Amino acid sequence: MTAVSVFGAGSWGTALALLMARNGHSVALWGRQPEHIAKLAAARCNERYLPGFNFPDNLRVLADLAEAVRFAEVLIVAVPSHAFRSFLTNLTPHLSPKSKIAWATKGLELQSGKLLHQVIEDVLGPEIPAAVLSGPSFARDLAANLPTAVTVASRRIGFAKMLAGLLHNNRFRAYTTDDIIGVQLGGATKNVLAIAAGVADGLGFGANSRAALITRGLAEMMRLGLAMGGKPETFMGLAGVGDLILTCTDNQSRNRRFGLGLGKGLPRDQIVAEIGQEIEGIVTTKVIHQLAQNLGIEMPITEQTYKILYENLAPLDAVNNLLLREQKSETLAC
Numbered sequence: 037m038t039a040v041s042v043f044g045a046g047s048w049g050t051a052l053a054l055l056m057a058r059n060g061h062s063v064a065l066w067g068r069q070p071e072h073i074a075k076l077a078a079a080r081c082n083e084r085y086l087p088g089f090n091f092p093d094n095l096r097v098l099a100d101l102a103e104a105v106r107f108a109e110v111l112i113v114a115v116p117s118h119a120f121r122s123f124l125t126n127l128t129p130h131l132s133p134k135s136k137i138a139w140a141t142k143g144l145e146l147q148s149g150k151l152l153h154q155v156i157e158d159v160l161g162p163e164i165p166a167a168v169l170s171g172p173s174f175a176r177d178l179a180a181n182l183p184t185a186v187t188v189a190s191r192r193i194g195f196a197k198m199l200a201g202l203l204h205n206n207r208f209r210a211y212t213t214d215d216i217i218g219v220q221l222g223g224a225t226k227n228v229l230a231i232a233a234g235v236a237d238g239l240g241f242g243a244n245s246r247a248a249l250i251t252r253g254l255a256e257m258m259r260l261g262l263a264m265g266g267k268p269e270t271f272m273g274l275a276g277v278g279d280l281i282l283t284c285t286d287n288q289s290r291n292r293r294f295g296l297g298l299g300k301g302l303p304r305d306q307i308v309a310e311i312g313q314e315i316e317g318i319v320t321t322k323v324i325h326q327l328a329q330n331l332g333i334e335m336p337i338t339e340q341t342y343k344i345l346y347e348n349l350a351p352l353d354a355v356n357n358l359l360l361r362e363q364k365s366e367t368l369a370c
C-alpha cells in the first residue's frame with residue numbers, strides 16, 4: 037500500500053484517485069475550492085465533475101495544499117495546462133526531498149510553448165523524479181471500470197514503473213516508456229485534431245472525412261513530434277494514435293464536442309458554457325500552431341483549426357482550404 041496525492045479535483049483527477057484507491061492505495065484528492073471539497077466530503081462523490089461514482093473509505097479529500105503534499109511522496113498533478121506553472125509554484129514550498137511528481141495534464145504552456153516537463157524543471161529543478169501519464173482514457177470509462185490502457189513516461193524508468201504499478205490492475209494496463217517528449221506531444225496534439233474532427237462531423241462530412249482527418253492528423257502529429265525529439269513508435273502507440281482515435285471518434289471528448297458545435301454554427305461561448313469543463317485544445321491549437329511556424333513544420337489541419345478559432349474563418353472555408361491544397365505524395369508528406 038502506497039500513499040498518493042492527486043491534485044485537481046476535476047473529472048480526471050477524481051477518476052485517477054478512484055482508480056488508485058480501488059487498487060488499495062491510500063489516496064488524497066486535493067481541490068482548490070474549499071466549498072467544492074466540502075461537497076465532495078459530504079457526498080463521498082464528485083457530483084460536479086464525475087457523478088455516480090462513490091469514493092472508497094481510503095480516498096480522502098483535502099483543500100489544504102500543505103496537508104496534501106505532506107500526505108504522500110508520490111504527487112500526481114491533474115490541473116489544466118493553463119494552471120500548471122502557477123500550481124507548481126504554490127506547491128514548491130511544501131515539497132520534501134523525497135517528493136516525486138507526475139502529471140496527467142495534456143497540453144503545453146501557452147506563453148512559452150514549453151512542454152510541461154520543462155515547466156517542472158523551471159519551477160522545481162532538474163533533480164525531482166518526474167513522469168507523465170497519457171493515453172486514450174476518458175474519466176467516466178475509467179471510473180466505470182471499463183478496460184483501459186495508458187502510457188507512463190519518465191526519463192527515470194524506475195519511477196515510470198513505480199507509477200504504472202500504482203495504476204495497474206486487471207482492468208487498467210499502464211505501459212512504460214522513456215519517451216517523455218513523444219508522450220506529451222501526442223496528448224497535446226490530439227486535442228487540436230479532435231476539435232478538427234468535431235468540426236468535420238458538425239458540418240455533416242461523414243465517416244470517410246473523419247478517417248482521412250485522423251490519418252493525416254497523425255502525419256502532422258508525427259512531423260512535429262519527430263522534429264521535437266519524440267520517438268516514432270510513441271506516436272504509433274497509446275499516447276499517439278490511440279488517444280487520437282479515441283478523442284476524434286467519441287462524443288465523451290470535450291474537444292470533439294467543441295468542434296461539433298463550431299461545425300454546426302453554434303456560438304463559441306454557448307458551446308463552452310454547455311460543456312462546462314476544460315477544453316484543452318482551444319489553447320493548445322494556438323501553441324502548436326506557433327511551434328509549427330517556428331520550426332517550419334507543415335501542419336495544415338492545425339493551421340485551419342487555428343484560423344477557425346483565432347481568425348474567425350468559417351468552418352466550411354477551412355475545410356475547402358484543406359481540400360484545395362496541391363496534390364502530393366502521401367508518404368513524402370510525412
Ligand SMILES: NC(=O)C1=CN([C@@H]2O[C@H](COP(=O)(O)OP(=O)(O)OC[C@H]3O[C@@H](n4cnc5c(N)ncnc54)[C@H](OP(=O)(O)O)[C@@H]3O)[C@@H](O)[C@H]2O)C=CC1
Pocket residue numbers: 044045046047048049067068069072085114115116117119122123140141142143173174175176312313314316
Ligand atoms: N477528463 C478526462 O477524461 C481526461 C482529462 N485529461 C487531462 O486532465 C487535465 C484536467 O482536466 P479535467 O479534469 O478533465 O478537467 P475538468 O474540467 O473536469 O476539471 C478541471 C479541474 O481543474 C481545476 N482547476 C482549474 N484551474 C485550477 C487552478 N488554477 N489550480 C488548481 N486547480 C484548477 C478545476 O477546479 P475548479 O472546479 O475549482 O475550477 C477542476 O477541478 C486536462 O489537461 C485534461 O486534458 C487527461 C485524460 C483524460
Ligand SMILES: O=C(CO)COP(=O)(O)O
Pocket residue numbers: 142171172173174227230279282283288289290291292314315316
Ligand atoms: O484526453 C482525453 C481522453 O484521453 C479526454 O479528452 P477531452 O479532453 O477531449 O475530453
